[in-house]
Amino acid sequence: MSLSDFFTIPFLVNALVGGVLIAILLSVLSLFVFVKKWSFINIGISHAAFGGLAIGFFLGVNPTITGSLFAILVGVLIGYISKKGQVHEDISIGILLSFSMALGVVVMSFSNNYNSDLFAFLFGNILTITQQDIIMILVFSVISLGFLLYNLERIMYCCFDEELAYISKVNTKFFYYSLITLIAIATVLSIKLVGSVLSSAMIILPAAVSSQLFWKYKSIILASIFISVVVVFTGIVVSFQYNLPSGSTIVIIYSLIFFIVILVKRLFIR
Amino acid sequence: MIKVENLWVELNGNLILEDISLEIKKGEIVAIVGPNGGGKTTLIRTILGFIKPTKGRVLIDGKEPKDYIKSGKVGYLPQKSSYERDFPVSALDVVMFGLVEVKISKKEKEKKALEVLRYVGMESFKDKPFGKLSGGQQQRVMIARAIISEPELLILDEPSTGVDVVAQESFYEFIKKLNQEKGITVLMITHDIGAVGSFVHKVVGLNKKLHYFGDFKDFLQKSNVDKLYGSEVKLLIHSPECFTCQYFNVEVKRH
Ligand SMILES: Nc1ncnc2c1ncn2[C@@H]1O[C@H](COP(=O)(O)OP(=O)(O)OP(=O)(O)O)[C@@H](O)[C@H]1O
Numbered sequence: 380m381s382l383s384d385f386f387t388i389p390f391l392v393n394a395l396v397g398g399v400l401i402a403i404l405l406s407v408l409s410l411f412v413f414v415k416k417w418s419f420i421n422i423g424i425s426h427a428a429f430g431g432l433a434i435g436f437f438l439g440v441n442p443t444i445t446g447s448l449f450a451i452l453v454g455v456l457i458g459y460i461s462k463k464g465q466v467h468e469d470i471s472i473g474i475l476l477s478f479s480m481a482l483g484v485v486v487m488s489f490s491n492n493y494n495s496d497l498f499a500f501l502f503g504n505i506l507t508i509t510q511q512d513i514i515m516i517l518v519f520s521v522i523s524l525g526f527l528l529y530n531l532e533r534i535m536y537c538c539f540d541e542e543l544a545y546i547s548k549v550n551t552k553f554f555y556y557s558l559i560t561l562i563a564i565a566t567v568l569s570i571k572l573v574g575s576v577l578s579s580a581m582i583i584l585p586a587a588v589s590s591q592l593f594w595k596y597k598s599i600i601l602a603s604i605f606i607s608v609v610v611v612f613t614g615i616v617v618s619f620q621y622n623l624p625s626g627s628t629i630v631i632i633y634s635l636i637f638f639i640v641i642l643v644k645r646l647f648i649r
Numbered sequence: 650m651i652k653v654e655n656l657w658v659e660l661n662g663n664l665i666l667e668d669i670s671l672e673i674k675k676g677e678i679v680a681i682v683g684p685n686g687g688g689k690t691t692l693i694r695t696i697l698g699f700i701k702p703t704k705g706r707v708l709i710d711g712k713e714p715k716d717y718i719k720s721g722k723v724g725y726l727p728q729k730s731s732y733e734r735d736f737p738v739s740a741l742d743v744v745m746f747g748l749v750e751v752k753i754s755k756k757e758k759e760k761k762a763l764e765v766l767r768y769v770g771m772e773s774f775k776d777k778p779f780g781k782l783s784g785g786q787q788q789r790v791m792i793a794r795a796i797i798s799e800p801e802l803l804i805l806d807e808p809s810t811g812v813d814v815v816a817q818e819s820f821y822e823f824i825k826k827l828n829q830e831k832g833i834t835v836l837m838i839t840h841d842i843g844a845v846g847s848f849v850h851k852v853v854g855l856n857k858k859l860h861y862f863g864d865f866k867d868f869l870q871k872s873n874v875d876k877l878y879g880s881e882v883k884l885l886i887h888s889p890e891c892f893t894c895q896y897f898n899v900e901v902k903r904h
Pocket residue numbers: 660661663665683684685686687688689690691692728
């Protein structure tokens with residue numbers, strides 16, 4: 380099957396459009412997760428999202444909505460805990476994420492379609508993405524990208540040093556929680572693409588790869604977008620062609636690129 | 650300008666500051682001195698509103714610290730030894746951060762940033778990764794960032810840390826000039842009492858309690874210094890014959 384044939388299959392076109400949109404959003408958010416060293420918050424969020432999705436699915440409510448609500452709640456909670464620093468954050472995140480995950484699996488077990496639903500939530504299936512999903516992703520991506528790019532310097536300043544940003548009149552609390560909220564919703568959307576197990580990879584890998592290649596944050600954003608779009612596109616096409624799970628294929632390709640970049644850097648650049 | 654009234658600060662149950670009261674007038678340059686762990690950083694962080702006092706209060710221009718900060722008229726240099734090595738910003742980016750909420754064009758921001766970078770002698774490093782600069786170079790860039798917004802109140806926590814004598818000298822000259830021309834109030838923590846003595850208006854001697862608050866001349870009375878540090882202290886005041894100053898060809902205007 381040639382590449383042009385792909386564009387005649389409606390569900391594949393949906394998958395490609397949806398996948399690329401999510402990839403762009405995650406690439407931009409990836410920079411902030413990278414500079415804040417927030418991978419642990421993201422892992423907490425993705426597990427919480429899983430619990431939320433399962434509950435929505437079980438109750439017959441749109442799972443994206445319940446998943447997002449759960450993810451935002453847990454994200455804000457983790458953010459609050461790590462800001463106040465009363466309990467050690469690793470412990471609270473560990474407990475929160477195992478709880479949400481376990482809750483999700485228990486709720487899921489009531490469903491008739493236990494195995495296939497569970498598998499889709501854990502590992503994603505972009506080929507099941509609907510037109511309605513795409514519209515939702517499009518609207519959310521445009522709004523959040525607009526917000527992030529308009530406030531790029533402010534948010535970077537907060538990541539650099541929150542107290543200094545505060546002294547310079549930046550509304551640091553607002554940006555802190557906005558960022559967590561956007562990451563939470565984006566994580567829920569990315570579960571469609573790669574599933575909850577791999578969704579943290581999609582927000583950690585873009586900046587991890589491009590920061591090996593560039594050091595200025597604007598270049599890192601552009602490189603992340605470029606690499607992510609290429610990887611997601613390739614992943615979907617390859618997985619369809621060879622009948623592989625799309626999410627895992629994407630993450631494998633991305634991880635390989637990461638290792639190749641590191642290796643090439645070690646070998647040729649000193 | 651700054652009014653500290655019967656301030657008590659406890660951190661994790663330890664009493665760090667005990668009953669501090671002082672008033673800093675507009676246009677004054679005030680140095681805070683004292684031994685390590687004496688509570689100097691704690692005092693300025695309480696003045697900035699980052700630490701809530703256990704008792705007493707701080708007023709800046711008659712306002713609560715957080716309300717005064719909203720006016721955007723504060724410049725602050727924190728006491729920080731190093732930043733993330735891989736934080737993806739240039740020296741220029743860091744300086745421009747200081748203007749992020751100022752409504753002028755990007756061109757003008759860049760012009761101002763280059764100007765302050767020139768003041769601290771870091772213009773040629775503008776496009777270098779900030780994280781890869783040396784400690785002293787980072788400190789100079791951070792000083793540039795603190796002054797770029799033309800603050801009314803400049804609060805500096807050990808500005809001379811890691812900065813070489815030549816840069817220190819020109820930085821102090823610059824502080825004096827800012828103070829004389831723009832009338833800005835400067836509150837700075839320093840261990841280098843000798844170097845700032847000639848131009849500070851007041852000295853705060855702090856070691857948990859306020860041991861001294863007054864002008865530099867009286868502070869120099871040996872009993873004041875020894876009481877503050879709790880032991881015999883020899884103070885070095887640079888004279889025009891100072892070898893280091895001559896060696897680095899620093900213009901000495903003191904004495
Ligand atoms: N978060 C904290 N919790 C408990 N104690 C603290 C905290 N921060 C500082 N302290 C203690 O408060 C005291 C004063 O610290 P501070 O940093 O204000 O001193 P300093 O005068 O700035 O010292 P230096 O000259 O070393 O910078 C120290 O004994 C320190 O151990």
